[in-house]
Amino acid sequence: MSGAPVSALERSGTGLEYLQKVLSGEHGNVPIGDTVGFRMKEVSKGRIVFEGMPGANVLNLIGTVHGGYAATILDSALALSILSTLDADSNFTTLEIKVNYVRSITPGMTVRATGEIVHAGRRVATSEAKLTDAEGKLLAHGTTTCLILPRERP
Structure with a gap:
């Protein structure tokens, strides 16, 4: 049984400690993951893996999975590969994201998104991620830049 979702803004401890609680089920799944069909499978400092199986709810009008699912x-x-590197006093916000689509995704296909930190600076962090199918074929890939901010506490 999984716990209720807890916002990363309300977390205690480091970003990695928070994500480990999500992975263990102490905190609920990433809410958007429940909506479109993916779950965290692995997390370590600077690296995270999600797996999903898109369903009919994320199809576009030509019968393939909408690009928004991959994005x-x-x-x-x-973003969460970056969160995994942050200390308890830091937070982040996305400045930009770029996604490149390589192959179409079909409903019922198992997909795996692996995100890894590229640069973890004091004020800016960047990461890259790949989305692959069950055989490891590349479906899409992307990069992001995030601004690191001091964490405001209630």
């Missing part, structure tokens, strides 16, 4: 799972992998 969404990649965005989570990109």
Whole structure:
């Protein structure tokens, strides 16, 4: 059984400690993951993996999975790989994201998004992520830049 979702803004501890609680089920899944169909499978400092199986709810009018699905799972992998490097006093916000589509995604296909930190600076961090199918074929890839901010506490 999984716990209720807890916002990263309300977290205690480091970003990695928070994400480990999500992975263990102590905190609920990433809410958008429940909506479109993906879950965290691995996390370590600077690296995160999500797996999903898109369903009919994310199809476009030509019968393939909407590009927004790939962008969404990649965005989570990109941003949360950065969160995994932050200390308890830091937060972040996305400045930009870029996604490149390589192959179409079909409903029921198992996909895996792996995000890894490229640069973790004091004020800016960048990461890259790849979305692959069950055989490891590249479906899409992306990059992000995030601004690191001091964490405001209630």
